[in-house]
Amino acid sequence: MSNIKIYFPLIFIFLICLNNDPINADNVFKSFxxxxxxxxxxxxxxxxVASKTGxxxxxxxxxSAFVNLxxxxxxxxxxxxxxxxxxxxxxxxxxxxxxxxxxFNFYHRINNNIxxxxxxxxxxxxxxxxxxxxxxFGPQRGPSFFAMGPIIGxxxxxxxxxxxxxxxxxxxxxxxxxxLFSIQDPQNHKGIVIGALADGIFCFKQNTN
Numbered sequence: 001m002s003n004i005k006i007y008f009p010l011i012f013i014f015l016i017c018l019n020n021d022p023i024n025a026d027n028v029f030k031s032f033x034x035x036x037x038x039x040x041x042x043x044x045x046x047x048x049v050a051s052k053t054g055x056x057x058x059x060x061x062x063x064s065a066f067v068n069l070x071x072x073x074x075x076x077x078x079x080x081x082x083x084x085x086x087x088x089x090x091x092x093x094x095x096x097x098x099x100x101x102x103x104f105n106f107y108h109r110i111n112n113n114i115x116x117x118x119x120x121x122x123x124x125x126x127x128x129x130x131x132x133x134x135x136x137f138g139p140q141r142g143p144s145f146f147a148m149g150p151i152i153g154x155x156x157x158x159x160x161x162x163x164x165x166x167x168x169x170x171x172x173x174x175x176x177x178x179x180l181f182s183i184q185d186p187q188n189h190k191g192i193v194i195g196a197l198a199d200g201i202f203c204f205k206q207n208t209n
Contacts, residue, residue, distance in 0.1 A: 031068040031203040033167065035080070037061060037174075041195025045147065045180050047130045049093055053140070056132055060195060061085070068203065071104075075119075078103040078155075093136055095129030095144070099178075103155050115159040117172075123151035125178045131189055145185040151178045157199065170201035 043057040051058030063084035069077045080101045089095040101123030108116045127147040134142030157172015175196040182189040 030070060031168070031205050033066060033202045033204045034083075035062075035064045035066060035202075036200045037064060037197040039174075039195055039197035041193055043132065043191070043193045043195070045131060045182075045189050045191030045193070046097070046127055047095070047132050047134050047136060049089075049095075049136045051132075053135050054133055057193075057195070060197065062197075066201075068105075074107050076105050076107070078105055078119075078121075080123075089129070093129065096126060097129070098126045099123055099151060101151055101153065105155060107159070110158075113161050115161070116156075117159055117170075118156035119154065121151070121153040121155055121174065121176070123153070123176075125149050125151050125180060125193070127180065131187075143187075145187070145189055146183040147180045147185070147189060148183065149178050149180040151176050153177070155199075157201070159203070166204060168203040168205060170199070170203060172199045172201065173197070174199055 038059075038061050040059050041057045048055060048058035061084075062082050064080050064082045066078060066080045069079075071077055080103070082099055086096065086098045089097050101121050103119055103121035105117045105119035110116055125148060129144050130136075130142040131145075134140070153174055153176030155172055155174045157170050160169045160171070162168050173196055176194075178193040180189075180191055180193060
C-alpha cells in the first residue's frame, strides 16, 4: 500500500504535464450517458456470485450512469453512479455492492476525430453480504456483514468524436484497488480488491457554449 501512495500522485502530476495540447473550447461538451462495464477482480473478502465457493474474486460487470462536467478546455470532472449491480444484488442475492466514483480526466488531441483521455479516480465501496467462503443461497450461506473502503483507481481511453450524431463513443479501461474493512463484524473481515473494467461509454453531448 505504501508504493501505491507514492506512485498515485506521481501519475497525477505526469498527466498534468503531458497534457500541453489543449482541446479547442468549441469542442468541449458537457455530457451524460451510460457505461457498459466488463472485467474481473481479485477479492479476498466478498462473495462473488459468479464464482465457486471459496474462490477469491471472479468476473465483474455493471451498467452505470454518469455526468461529465468540463473544468476548462482540456479537463473534466466525471461522476459515475452504478445502477445494474446494486439493483441485481439487492433483488436476487440480498446483498449490496455499491461503488460510486469521481474522476478528474485530462484530454489530449490525437486528431480531429479522436481524443485520448486519462486521469485519476476516487470512490467509495460499500458492501453487505457474506464472504467468499459462503454459498450465495441456501443453508450453506454464511453470515452477512457490512464493509466499506476507498476506491483508488484511474481511467484511460479514447473518445471517438461523432460531430453529426447525438453521442460520442468512448472505449477505455479502469484499473482500481480497494482496501475493505468490516463494520461491527464479530469476525472482523478485512481484505483487498484489485481489478479492472473495460468500459464502453455512450456520451450524449450538450454544448457548453
